[in-house]
Amino acid sequence: MAELEVRIAVPSAARRGEVIEIKTLAVHPMEHGFRLDPDGKPIPRKIINAFFCKYNGELVFAADLHPGMAANPYLVFHAVATDSGTLEFTWREDGGDVFVAERTIVVT
Amino acid sequence: MAAAIALTGGRRPETSDRIRLTLPRAFERGDAVPLMVEVKTAMTDADYVKRLHLLAEANPLPEIASFHFTPRSGRGRVVTRIRLAKTQNVMAVAEMGDGAVLMAQAPVEVETGGCK
Numbered sequence: 001m002a003e004l005e006v007r008i009a010v011p012s013a014a015r016r017g018e019v020i021e022i023k024t025l026a027v028h029p030m031e032h033g034f035r036l037d038p039d040g041k042p043i044p045r046k047i048i049n050a051f052f053c054k055y056n057g058e059l060v061f062a063a064d065l066h067p068g069m070a071a072n073p074y075l076v077f078h079a080v081a082t083d084s085g086t087l088e089f090t091w092r093e094d095g096g097d098v099f100v101a102e103r104t105i106v107v108t
Numbered sequence: 109m110a111a112a113i114a115l116t117g118g119r120r121p122e123t124s125d126r127i128r129l130t131l132p133r134a135f136e137r138g139d140a141v142p143l144m145v146e147v148k149t150a151m152t153d154a155d156y157v158k159r160l161h162l163l164a165e166a167n168p169l170p171e172i173a174s175f176h177f178t179p180r181s182g183r184g185r186v187v188t189r190i191r192l193a194k195t196q197n198v199m200a201v202a203e204m205g206d207g208a209v210l211m212a213q214a215p216v217e218v219e220t221g222g223c224k
Binding site: 059071077 | 175
């Protein structure tokens with residue numbers, strides 16, 4: 001499967017109940033499907049169409065993305081720091097490829 | 109407005125100052141316009157934003173993104189970057205946990221459209 005270059009900023013530690021800020025970016029052209037190649041043929045749409053963030057298996061934020069999202073889709077959102085564990089980030093591309101990354105957090 | 113109503117299952121959004129939608133008033137390049145949207149809510153089981161939609165009705169496809177929250181999201185806030193084909197109003201529509209549908213709009217002037 002192809003790779004997706006991603007950047008994730010999430011605090012490595014937080015206090016229980018604290019609302020943490022999470023920043024994610026996927027390096028992706030978000031080809032919106034309205035462009036023509038030099039021969040005048042339409043360039044097919046290929047975008048990241050969905051994003052999910054799970055915290056210890058529970059969905060805490062999700063996004064449906066459309067061609068109106070800029071290239072290199074950037075999302076800043078939040079989550080309540082409940083327990084130490086894993087934040088799992090998933091990007092889904094047109095065509096069905098799925099890219100997953102994880103970060104751990106210590107909650108005290 | 110038609111696209112907004114379609115997204116909310118036929119409910120007409122009410123303009124509300126509980127949504128803060130921040131974009132530059134004018135931006136040179138429509139291909140990556142910075143946007144911040146926040147719904148003022150406690151994010152408790154009784155009061156939270158469930159879904160938040162971004163729309164640009166003068167784009168070839170008005171829907172830009174739909175964000176899904178739970179009380180565990182902590183805040184009903186998103187920062188992102190969007191494409192705008194031309195100068196227009198950007199719309200944020202919030203579906204609240206209690207069924208209310210709220211809306212805010214912000215005008216943005218773009219010099220170069222973002223669909224090239």
